[in-house]
Amino acid sequence: MKRHHTAAVAAFACTTMVLAGCGQGEAPSTSLDACLVDPVGCNAGDRADGGEITWALDGSWGAWNQNTSQGNNAYLSMAVVGMWPYTGQFDQSGDFIVNEGLFASPPELISENPVTVEYTLKSGANWGDGTDVSVDDFIYHWYATSGDAALCDGCDPANITRGSQVESITGSGSQITVTYKDSYHSAEWQYEEVLSQPAHVAEAQGFDWKNDPKAMAAAEEYFSATVPTWSTGPFVIEDAKAGDYVIYRPNEDWAGDTEVTLDKITFKVIDGIDNIVTALRNEEVDGASPFAATSEAVTQLETADGVSYAVAGGPSWEHIDLNTKNEFLSDVALRQAVFTAIDVENIISRTYAFVQSDIERKGNHLFRNGSDYYADYLSATGQGSGDIEMARGILEAAGYTWDGDGALLTPEGDEVELDFRYSETKESRKITGTLAQATLADLGIDVELRPIPDAELGDVLGEGDFDMINFGWSSDPLFVAAASQYWETGSGSNFGGLEDPELDQLIAEINGTLDYDEAAERANLAVKRVIEDAYSLPIVDTPVMVMVSDRLVNVRDNWASQQRAAYNIAEWGVSGE
Numbered sequence: 405m406k407r408h409h410t411a412a413v414a415a416f417a418c419t420t421m422v423l424a425g426c427g428q429g430e431a432p433s434t435s436l437d438a439c440l441v442d443p444v445g446c447n448a449g450d451r452a453d454g455g456e457i458t459w460a461l462d463g464s465w466g467a468w469n470q471n472t473s474q475g476n477n478a479y480l481s482m483a484v485v486g487m488w489p490y491t492g493q494f495d496q497s498g499d500f501i502v503n504e505g506l507f508a509s510p511p512e513l514i515s516e517n518p519v520t521v522e523y524t525l526k527s528g529a530n531w532g533d534g535t536d537v538s539v540d541d542f543i544y545h546w547y548a549t550s551g552d553a554a555l556c557d558g559c560d561p562a563n564i565t566r567g568s569q570v571e572s573i574t575g576s577g578s579q580i581t582v583t584y585k586d587s588y589h590s591a592e593w594q595y596e597e598v599l600s601q602p603a604h605v606a607e608a609q610g611f612d613w614k615n616d617p618k619a620m621a622a623a624e625e626y627f628s629a630t631v632p633t634w635s636t637g638p639f640v641i642e643d644a645k646a647g648d649y650v651i652y653r654p655n656e657d658w659a660g661d662t663e664v665t666l667d668k669i670t671f672k673v674i675d676g677i678d679n680i681v682t683a684l685r686n687e688e689v690d691g692a693s694p695f696a697a698t699s700e701a702v703t704q705l706e707t708a709d710g711v712s713y714a715v716a717g718g719p720s721w722e723h724i725d726l727n728t729k730n731e732f733l734s735d736v737a738l739r740q741a742v743f744t745a746i747d748v749e750n751i752i753s754r755t756y757a758f759v760q761s762d763i764e765r766k767g768n769h770l771f772r773n774g775s776d777y778y779a780d781y782l783s784a785t786g787q788g789s790g791d792i793e794m795a796r797g798i799l800e801a802a803g804y805t806w807d808g809d810g811a812l813l814t815p816e817g818d819e820v821e822l823d824f825r826y827s828e829t830k831e832s833r834k835i836t837g838t839l840a841q842a843t844l845a846d847l848g849i850d851v852e853l854r855p856i857p858d859a860e861l862g863d864v865l866g867e868g869d870f871d872m873i874n875f876g877w878s879s880d881p882l883f884v885a886a887a888s889q890y891w892e893t894g895s896g897s898n899f900g901g902l903e904d905p906e907l908d909q910l911i912a913e914i915n916g917t918l919d920y921d922e923a924a925e926r927a928n929l930a931v932k933r934v935i936e937d938a939y940s941l942p943i944v945d946t947p948v949m950v951m952v953s954d955r956l957v958n959v960r961d962n963w964a965s966q967q968r969a970a971y972n973i974a975e976w977g978v979s980g981e
Contacts, residue, residue: 436712436952439960443496447712449957451977456668457956459970460680462694463827464647464673464859469628471548471600473896474862476562478695478720478878478966483644483671485967486652487532487635489541489599493971494880494964500595505529505636505660506537508578511594516918518571519588523598525578528659531602532635539575540603542582544613546570547620548600551894558621560866562896565888565915566596589916591923592884601627602634638664638974647859648673662974669973675829675858677701677949684711684951691952693961693969695720695876696832699758701949710954715759718948719963720876721766722832724840724941729901730871732820737802739938740787742822742872744798745847746840747790748943754839755832759947766942769890769931770883773945777883777924781932788941792846799847812848821850822871825864828855833874836943840872865899873899876946878966884923887911887930891939900939907933955979 438446465480470488481488491511492502502510508526513519529537547555549567561567569588574581582598590596601623606613611623631644638660639652652669672689674680677696681704683689697715705713726733726742733739748765756763764773765788767780786794803815812820824840826833834855841851851872856864864870879886889895892911893903910930917923934940950961950969958975965971 436714436950436960439496439714443960443962447952447957447960449977450980451665451957451975452980453665454667455665455978456670457666457691457976457978458670458672458689460674460683460689460692460694461671462674462677462680462692462696463829466647466859466862467628468630468632468646469601469624471545471559471561471624472628473560473562473866475628476897477862478876479673481878481966482968482970483650484632484641485637485970486639486650486669486973487632487637487641487655489537489636491595491597491599493962493967495971496960496962496964498881498964503636504662505638505658506599511596513593514581515583516589518586519584519590519593519918521582521584521593521596523575523580523582525580526659527578528657529636530657530659531604532640532655532657533633534657535602535604537599537636538603539573539580540614541601542573542575542580542598544603544606544623545598545600546573547613548624553617555617556620556624557617559624560896563885563889564895565885565892566590569915587912587916589918590884591918591920592882593918595882596885599636605634638662639669642668658974660974664974665977669976678704681705681708681951684708684953687953690956691950691959691969693948693950695878695946695948695968696830697756697759697947697949698831701951702759705949705951711951712954713949713951714961715947715949716961716963717760717763717772717945718961719880719966719968720878720946720948721769722836722874722876722943722946723766723769724836724872724874724943725900726939727868727871727873727900728903728939729868730822732814732818732822733871735802735814736938737798738804738814738820740785741795741798741804741847742844742849743787743938743941744785744789744795745792745843746788746941747843748788748941750790751836751839752944755835756944756947759949763944763947766944768928769934769940769942770886770927771924777928779928779931781928781935782942785935787935787938788943790843792843795847806848810848811850819850820848821852823852823854825854825856825870825873827858827861827875829858832946836874866896868899868901870899880964880966883927884914887914887927891930891934902937902939904933904937907937 463479465477467475469475508524512522549561551564571585606623611619613620640655642651642653644650650671654664771778824837889897914926962971
């Protein structure tokens with residue numbers, strides 16, 4: 405598998421790292437320029453003992469529990485990176501590094517039928533309060549993400565692909581064994597997330613989660629609403645406000661081997677990339693890795709003293725989704741026509757080409773352009789082409805007509821009206837909505853633009869309060885669980901309510917093999933089916949920026965991690981030179 409990850413990363417690195425702050429010649433390892441040729445080791449340096457850092461985030465979050473569909477937010481993932489019990493991280497070269505504060509070694513497959521995986525906890529792995537991580541914590545995470553009301557009655561998990569397939573979890577001490585159902589054969593078994601919340605904290609709050617499914621759901625609600633005081637990471641939260649800031653101090657109980665040198669890290673939400681750049685130039689913040697990039701920001705950074713920056717295709721990909729529960733968009737013919745009328749290349753030229761000149765349209769929902777597994781099924785359908793005549797032909801064949809004013813009418817004679825929703829602070833999404841509105845007007849569809857406050861995006865998605873919506877999925881080199889999370893009937897992240905039994909079967913088959921190549925082939929069949937359903941229209945792997953004060957070392961971007969530059973937060977430091 406490493407071969408395929410590495411090939412994808414290599415293709416990415418050669419085509420998308422197009423802008424950096426200090427020229428394109430040979431660069432020292434202490435510069436972000438060196439990330440072009442040394443993405444894992446660039447900006448390395450000796451750290452001073454102590455120091456404080458303020459890191460800007462360009463978006464907010466409304467809950468603290470990543471298990472839930474509401475809390476499944478890339479900004480929350482970054483905000484809690486210092487304390488969350490991730491299984492591990494992919495680095496920029498596609499290598500998976502297990503969490504050094506939790507596991508003594510990578511997970512081990514001890515049986516293929518049924519799939520059985522053994523985890524060895526690191527000596528001293530604990531929740532930051534002296535309580536060791538235990539088998540109960542593995543079981544808690546299973547219940548929370550099972551999608552089974554008999555285990556958690558009222559939970560709203562973001563993804564049940566793994567949790568629904570667990571048969572049992574046993575163990576004591578450092579050895580934990582997870583046995584899956586006969587139906588589970590994921591080629592990505594070793595990357596599964598197996599921990600989230602501390603079971604002992606739930607019990608201390610009075611939740612009998614192990615015996616009462618409703619209490620289990622109540623515990624999940626508690627963790628969603630409560631700032632975490634526990635930590636398995638290098639830092640522990642000292643103070644925080646959802647969607648606003650997180651202040652970290654070192655976790656004295658961390659079991660990791662990396663020495664933490666910083667005394668304090670503050671994550672602070674600042675709306676707008678240009679405002680982040682201004683704050684960086686004014687030395688109010690020390691860096692940021694926003695999930696977007698603008699030409700104005702690049703211009704400002706080019707003349708900034710004491711700052712390095714780079715632009716590249718990031719871990720998030722932009723797309724437009726349609727709500728199949730909408731009275732009009734329940735018709736696949738209309739969905740196909742809408743996507744055919746939207747001009748993706750025009751969107752790219754008006755939004756992203758200014759910051760990354762060689763950016764390519766994204767042609768696959770699961771595999772990045774340049775991946776060994778990439779296949780383009782979109783071009784042949786005309787979706788994203790902006791071909792109004794082709795779109796009209798699809799509608800005419802399905803019985804649609806137009807009135808004397810050019811308004812599109814359903815076969816029943818109803819005028820088609822839709823809304824388009826987007827995060828209000830994301831200029832690229834506003835432009836995308838405006839362009840979609842204009843092209844769909846040529847098709848006779850009146851589209852109302854309805855911006856969303858950033859902190860409410862999760863609620864809008866979870867409630868299905870949209871007809872059309874532009875948002876981003878944060879991804880990594882994995883794809884098996886993603887297909888189920890995005891599109892499977894009943895998934896908490898299938899926000900547009902797609903129900904396609906044929907697609908569900910294809911998704912089940914992705915999860916039905918331990919062979920990575922075969923799983924990828926099956927995944928592409930699911931992608932092809934989603935395109936036929938005209939449910940989600942990919943746009944680009946979003947160009948992103950990383951900007952860092954020259955006083956920081958060991959801070960670099962990582963496209964393969966949702967946490968971006970914070971993926972190695974334990975190694976961050978103030979330069980000791």
